[in-house]
Amino acid sequence: MSTFQAPKGTYDLTPPRSATFLAVREAISAPLRDSGYGYIETPGFENVELFARGVGESTDIVTKEMYTLTTKGGDQLALRPEGTASVLRAALEANLHKVGNLPVKLWYSGSYYRYERPQAGRYRHFSQVGAEAIGTEDPALDAELIILADQAYRSLGLRQFRILLNSLGDKECRPVYREALQTFLRDLDLDEETRRRIEINPLRVLDDKRADVQKQLTDAPKLRDYLCDACKAYHEEVRALITAAGVAFEDDEKLVRGLDYYTRTTFEFVHDGLGSQSAVGGGGRYDGLSEMIGGPELPSVGWALGVDRTVLALEAEGVELDLPATTSVYAVPLGEEARRVLFGVVTELRRAGVAADFAFGGRGLKGAMKSANRSGARYTLVAGERDLAEGVVQLKDMESGEQTAVPLTEAAAELAKRLG
Numbered sequence: 001m002s003t004f005q006a007p008k009g010t011y012d013l014t015p016p017r018s019a020t021f022l023a024v025r026e027a028i029s030a031p032l033r034d035s036g037y038g039y040i041e042t043p044g045f046e047n048v049e050l051f052a053r054g055v056g057e058s059t060d061i062v063t064k065e066m067y068t069l070t071t072k073g074g075d076q077l078a079l080r081p082e083g084t085a086s087v088l089r090a091a092l093e094a095n096l097h098k099v100g101n102l103p104v105k106l107w108y109s110g111s112y113y114r115y116e117r118p119q120a121g122r123y124r125h126f127s128q129v130g131a132e133a134i135g136t137e138d139p140a141l142d143a144e145l146i147i148l149a150d151q152a153y154r155s156l157g158l159r160q161f162r163i164l165l166n167s168l169g170d171k172e173c174r175p176v177y178r179e180a181l182q183t184f185l186r187d188l189d190l191d192e193e194t195r196r197r198i199e200i201n202p203l204r205v206l207d208d209k210r211a212d213v214q215k216q217l218t219d220a221p222k223l224r225d226y227l228c229d230a231c232k233a234y235h236e237e238v239r240a241l242i243t244a245a246g247v248a249f250e251d252d253e254k255l256v257r258g259l260d261y262y263t264r265t266t267f268e269f270v271h272d273g274l275g276s277q278s279a280v281g282g283g284g285r286y287d288g289l290s291e292m293i294g295g296p297e298l299p300s301v302g303w304a305l306g307v308d309r310t311v312l313a314l315e316a317e318g319v320e321l322d323l324p325a326t327t328s329v330y331a332v333p334l335g336e337e338a339r340r341v342l343f344g345v346v347t348e349l350r351r352a353g354v355a356a357d358f359a360f361g362g363r364g365l366k367g368a369m370k371s372a373n374r375s376g377a378r379y380t381l382v383a384g385e386r387d388l389a390e391g392v393v394q395l396k397d398m399e400s401g402e403q404t405a406v407p408l409t410e411a412a413a414e415l416a417k418r419l420g
Contacts, residue, residue, distance in 0.1 A: 009116065009124030015326075021127065023321050024310050025109050027156045028129040031148040037107040037131055042086040044111065045069075048076040053292050054085035054261060065114040079113035083130040083304055084261070084286065085293065091134055092295040102135035103300070109307075121277030121312055128281075132302035134290075139234050142265040142285055142301050143241035149269060149281065149303055150247045156310070157319040161280060164252040164268045165242075167235040168203070169227050171288065174263070177226035178202055188216045203256045222253055231264060238265055261286040265301065271309070273316030280313050281305030328419050329356040330377035332368040334384035341408070342383055342393070348412045354419060372398070379415060383408075 006012050013021055033039075048068055055062050067079040080086050087106055091097065096104045109129045116122055131148070133141050146163065153161055169177060181202045190198070190205075190213065197204050206217060227235070242249055255266055266284035274280070283303025290298035314321070329349055331342040342358070349356040357375055359368035365382070372380045382394040392405040395414065406414050 007124070009118035011123060011125070019323050019326070020311055020314070020321055021307055023323055024156065024307050024314075025127075025129055028149075028152040028305055028307070028310070029107055029109060030155070031151045032105075032107040032131050035105070035144065035148060037105040037133075040087055040090060040106040040108050041110070042080070042083075042090045042108070044113075045077045045079050046086055046089065048078045050085050050089055050293060051078055051081060054088070054289055055082060065116055067113050067115055080110075081112055081114045083108055083110065083112065083128060084132060084302055085289070087130070087132050087302075088134065088289055088295070088298075088300065089293060091132075092290065092293075092298075097135045097296070097298055103133040103138075103141060104135055105131075105133050107131045119277065121274050121309055123308060127307040128304045129307060130283075130302060130304035132300060134300040135298045137285075137287065137299035139237035139265075140241055142238045143245070145283065145301060145303055146238075146242055146249070146267055147245045147247055149305060152305070153269070153280075153310070156314060156321065158271070158310075158313055158317060160273060160317055161269055161271045161313065163247065163249040164255050164270060165239070165249045166252050166255040166266050167223070167227060167231055167264050168256065168262050168266050168284070169223060169231050170263050173226055173228035173231055177221065177223050180221045180226065181206075184220055190216075206254050207256045217254075224253055234264055261289040261292065263287045267303070269305065271313040271316065274309065274312055277309065279306075280309040325355065325376045325378065327355050327357045327375040327377045329354055329379050329381060329415055330359070330372035330375050331356065331381045332359045332365065332372060332383075334365060334382070337385065337388055338383045341388060342381060345381065345393070345408075345411055349415060352412060352416050354412075354416055378419065381411060381415075 048066070051066060052062055066081050069077050071077060087108060091104055091106065107130065109127070111125055111127055113125055115124060118124060131145060133145065150163065168174065182198055185198045185202055185205055194205060194208065194213065205213070206220065208214065255268055256262070262284040264285040264287065268282035269280045270278045271280050272278060281304060283301070285299070285301040287299040289300065290296060331346050333339040333342040339362070346356045346358050357377070359371055363371070369380070378398055380396040380398060382396065387393055387405070388408070391408050393408050393411050394403055395406045395411065396403040
């Protein structure tokens with residue numbers, strides 16, 4: 001073993017488990033790719049100010065969890081703790097809102113970093129697939145994203161997840177509610193840091209998971225009682241569209257999410273099999289974020305789903321994904337001439353789209369067949385000097401154990417036919 005280990009709170013993805021992560025990323029992104037979302041990739045680090053403004057200076061992410069660094073040139077950078085601010089920054093920089101149809105629909109996949117206390121489902125380095133629809137205010141867009149995430153999870157075989165839904169109001173009605181909430185919170189018995197949060201972003205206090213805080217919030221004013229008519233109508237339309245699509249959800253008036261930029265629709269996907277870290281993903285509408293980071297008014301909505309958490313949810317439900325075998329054909333040469341010939345056959349198979357591997361290292365038949373077994377290959381190709389003299393190779397079906405001699409010139413075509 002190396003003297004070095006992965007940093008605390010991080011993990012390495014190695015085969016065969018890594019195949020599950022790839023399959024999850026593929027399943028989450030597939031409905032997006034089929035719905036007009038284009039792929040975007042942004043740097044792993046950004047200007048600190050982007051997250052301070054975008055995510056919110058009062059959030060735990062900015063105050064406690066960001067990895068920050070100062071470059072040799074004196075720039076203040078942060079490893080990205082979430083994806084939305086970076087994607088919006090990139091879209092604005094590339095003027096995507098000016099050159100194409102609105103909304104600009106984007107999806108992304110990558111690693112994110114937060115300095116947190118490591119536990120199951122909460123890591124300092126984690127993986128997400130996200131989607132953003134930028135530049136349009138339309139309840140159908142909010143509904144589309146919720147439905148696509150539901151579709152992605154169901155395509156993986158997940159069933160025991162719940163969708164929580166709420167509305168946070170807008171710049172017209174939220175300030176009135178904010179004031180009422182602040183008045184209520186100031187009379188509670190809260191620590192100094194929470195009191196500071198009351199003045200900066202009181203909605204975040206509702207998201208406090210501590211039992212002693214939650215107990216005091218029982219009679220807190222309800223946001224739904226303060227929603228303006230436009231926000232109520234918008235929220236009802238989102239609910240109606242999701243319901244019509246057959247997607248079940250639960251109204252959760254305490255749902256605020258951990259980022260300051262959300263307005264109106266906010267939602268979370270939770271899985272009860274994950275213990276305290278039950279959220280597997282979430283998102284919402286963020287109509288003011290573009291202006292917060294210096295852009296024009298661009299109402300937008302998006303979500304991010306945790307790949308790590310989704311894998312844990314699959315394991316909690318006992319769902320085993322039907323993963324394609326990494327190797328379909330394994331070639332075992334016996335002798336130098338067979339090495340050259342079978343290597344050529346393997347190359348030909350790969351060009352034909354067949355997953356093929358080769359017994360490297362010149363091992364004997366017994367060791368090579370063990371490797372063929374471990375590879376999960378459906379067929380093994382074996383050839384020695386006598387086979388080559390007769391112009392054939394031995395084709396072994398690893399399931400039935402049946403072995404047949406096949407003309408060397410037809411081996412690749414025969415395997416391609418058998419494997420469909």
